[in-house]
Amino acid sequence: MIGGYLKNERYEETIELYREMRSNGVEVDGRTCTFALKACTKLLDFESGREIMRTAEENGVVNNCFFGSSTISFLVKFDRIDEARIIFDELLDRDVVCWNSMSGGYVQVGSFDMAFDLFFEMQACGIRPSLVTIAGLIQACIGIGSLRHGKCIHGLLNGFGMSCDILVVTSLIDMYGKLGDIESASQLFNEMPTKNLVSWNTMISGYVQNGLVSEAFSLFRELILSARVFDSGTMASLLQGCAQLSSLDNGKVLHGSVLRRGLESNIIITTALVDLYAKSGALKLASSVFDAMKEKNVISWTAMLMGLVQNGHADEAFPIFSQMQEERVDANAVTFVSLIHACAYTGSLKKGQSIHAYLTRQQFVLDEILRTALIDMYGKCGIKTADKLLSLDAMNHGIYVVLSNIYAEGGRWSEVDYIRDLMRKRGLRKTPGYSMIEVANIVHTFMAGDDSHPYWDEISSMVEDLRKQIEDSGYVPDTRCVLRNVDEKMKVRLLWGHSERLAIAFGLISTPSGSLIRITKNLRVCSDCHTVTKYISNIVRREIIVRDVNRFHHFVDGKCSCGDYW
Structure with a gap:
């Protein structure tokens, strides 16, 4: 019964039945604890999950490989990767599912090198990888941006008998596309004996990611002529392609297809439309789509905010941000970069300083893009002293370059020499352009x-x-x-x-x-x-x-x- 609840995604009833079993003195085994813990993972219920883990330990089922795998997945979900590794190392019987759970956990938290190390350890233990293993390793290749690693994994597939599996091949197409080897992605796609819609969408997305928008549309036409349907994923990629080219006419045609297929409530599609119209200079159409959206996320708000800034309406970006805050939508780094640009274009030093102070109070991670935006804003708003700008990050070479450029544009060559000398003394070098x-x-x-x-x-x-x-x-x-x-x-x-x-x-x-x-x-x-x-x-x-x-x-x-x- 408890397994039936879980299978039908009735997670709260799964946990309630588990607790009822416990209160009635019914002894729970590894399978029962596994089902209940999986429900906690789905519900993001950490405390209940901990309770189940304690019960499993009391009943001596912690070394059960099924429960162990679920425990690892549960802990990884809450970023407890070190604790998950302890559980993994203590398991006496580890099947491929356990290895996949641990390896997948490393991929999920961005510890890609650890995922590869675990794969080598898995091979040394004589465990044959599954399709899930390989799919996780392919994601790790994307994560570290290593085409060489990706090709090595690709080379292993024949030995494992997986070279024709549609899931693995589609993952490889995605990897090659994201790592810039679009020729290999296209070759794999064309050689696939069987393709599903995910395969088509992955290839179309790969073309768009690599700036080959005309090839993406050609493949879309091929998809239609083969009497296959398309979905929101197809539309989202094509709309992104139109945004790259600022292709307003093609975008309007796709918008018509969205309306005919009843996809206008899809938040990914509508956000892509806002982005397309904004980048094409059709700000009224972007606003119309945005205002009609019943649901908006941070990406939707940011797309509209960026559109206003890009189209010379930077002063209107601030009310949009205020509305976003009223809706209790948390801003991301791209949102703040756009706001800082708005401050730069309008000369709003006080607003820029307020945003900078807010980021500092919230201990927001200032990556290089954010820091550079802040430097640009301070420079355009008249704050051009080295001490002020270098206080943002004294060891970031990008700040020195931007500051040097500000001085050079003003013909202040003695200050340029000072900044360049400062870089040399601190062992910093400008990234050479190529x-x-x-x-x-x-x-x-x-x-x-x-x-x-x-x-x-x-x-x-x-x-x-x-x-x-x-x-x-x-x-x-x-x-x-x-x-x-x-x-x-x-x-x-x-x-x-x-x-x-x-x-x-x-x-x-x-x-x-x-x-x-x-x-x-x-x-x-x-x-x-x-x-x-x-x-x-x-x-x-x-x-x-x-x-x-x-x-x-x-x-x-x-x-x-x-x-x-x-």
Whole structure:
């Protein structure tokens, strides 16, 4: 009976029946305790779970492998990973489910190295991994961002007889997509003998994550033509793709499909619509969808708030945040970054300081993005003293770079020298910028002013040719992007040596006319390179995608999908 309640997701009745058994003196065994503990895990009832664990110990069932596995899962749910490991180590009989529970726990809390160590220990003990084991390891590969580890796990599948399992293959497609190897993901997908909707959605999502939005829509059309249905997951990925391109027309078509299929109450879909319309500059449509939402979460509120800031309505972001607080929705890091940007754009130093103070009181973790936003806000609001900004994080090299840039933009070169000298004394180095382009399965990396490439003569000639054509089209260099104390002529020369321009030039001489050029940059694209790339896309009649540290930039016919905001 207690197992029936659990199977039918009647968790409260499961625990009530367990307690009734105990009060009537009925002896409980390992299975009974396992069912009751699983119900506590589902209900997030820690105290009741502890009570069941004590009863299990009194009745001598703690070494039961089924109960042990459930105990590990229960403790992991409450971030008691060290306690879970003690239980695991004390188990006399550990089957693959126990190993999976412990390994999955490590993955859940982000201890990915421990998950791999446990897998090796599992192999040494002669335990054959299951599909769940492999799926967990694949998630660990994603967690540590290691394509090499992922390929090693992929290589093990044949030996375990799992290379055709739809769950494992779909997990691999997800891994390759998230780790940037979209070619391997596509090959796996195309070779699958059987596909389900999760497989299709994973591949579509992978294309979108890697900026291949047209490929995502092509696959969607293939999905429809194969007489298969799609769901909210499909729509969410395609809407994200439209947001990347600021493709308002395609987004409206998808919105129509959402309404016809009755998906307008799905919070993931409606949030994606708000994000799409905001990034496409259709703020009224974004507000309309947002206001009609019956349920909103932190991502929904943040999407609307970001949209206001991005579209030049930063002053309206503050009332939205007040409403969010009234609804008792906790803000996340992205929310605060958007609010801090709003303070910067409106010159609201007091509000910015208030947000900073709130983050400090709440002991909010200030990651590099938040700290950089705060520095930018203080700088734009007139606070440009080194002591104030360095107090945010004296050992964060990014703060020194931003502060140096603030001084350089104001022509305060003595302060620039001071900050750079301070970095050297503290052993900090600026992350060097570079751009990458893949041609014929070979990745070419360019640094600013780098003339070491074997095709340098051809690249240099193409850069010069582009410069002349762009200047004839009315381009005027923005030398404010060169934060060095040199004359204007040298600043222009340095601009034309920026890594993304070299990578684009190489792409133009190395790929077929009219084909897509895809560049990846490890830092933010400077405003002058952004302008130049718009000119280039119009002159050479090519689509150019540049992925920088902030977002994808899709340049087509002299325009960028970001609407010149990034």
